[in-house]
Amino acid sequence: MTEQGEPNAAQRIAVEVAYARPDVQVVLPVEVAAGATVQDALQQSGIAERFPEIDLGSAKVGIFGKLARMDTALRARDRVELYRPLIADPKEVRRQRAAQGKPTRKGGASSADSSA
Template sequence: MAEMLQVTVCYGTAREQFLRALHVAPGTTIGQAVEMSGVLEAYPEINLSTQPVGIYARKKTLDTVLRERDRIEIYRPLVADPKDSRRRRAARKADAAAS
């Protein structure tokens, strides 16, 4: 019998986080592990056709084959544009320095 791989599926909202460790067979893909984890039932708002996934903060496709100790992450859409947020912070800092 082949060794099972230990992986973790992660998803976070503003209020809580989903973190589930799984043992999967070698050759299991990200998409299969996400389905096995139960995250899609717990968070029906997840849409894997539009939301990116990754392993350790590196975007991957759903057909990526998993390795031992991979951490699968399901990413949420950004609430604010990071460039706009940085511009607002810089403007506030400049205003404070001018005062």
Template sequence: MAEASLEVEVVFAAVDRQVLLSVQVPVGCSLREAVERSGIAAHFPGLDVLACPMGVFGKVVADPSRPVEAGERIELYRPLIADPKEVRRMRAAKAAEAARLRAGE
């Protein structure tokens, strides 16, 4: 008798391209196992896809060992290059400095 399986999608978007793969996985398979079985790592050499934060339909998943459900889209997120809070602080400081210089003219 064939093992029960379900279909999920695994997706990763690099800066220059994105890949979406459909994969059949056994019932009870974890998110991490589904990513491994998808073979998406072969599309992005040099990227440790298992170290990337994961999410399902735009919601970050804290425990990648949780079982997948039929039809889920497992998303792999790129590592951040810069902290968004720090970027906003720098932008605000730059705007404040520009305003101070305009006021002093």
């Protein structure tokens, strides 16, 4: 802390909070205190106010694609991700595509994307 009681830069870390919908994707830079948790970063980012459909009490979260708990401590440059619920069962989608004779897509790319 500085003499004025403010945390110095060494006691703060930069992280990102990411959220995506089909129509919009956001990555918000957030500076949190060292030792802050996923929940701290989400609250400081204001993401729940920006996207009212997010329920921080039940939302699945992760850090760089790995599920995490709200009380997980963050490290500098972590990306906290909020996950939306699946709208379709992946197994059922594959079954339907197979029944229609369509090839299975990898990584969400359409067959038009792969013919570069």
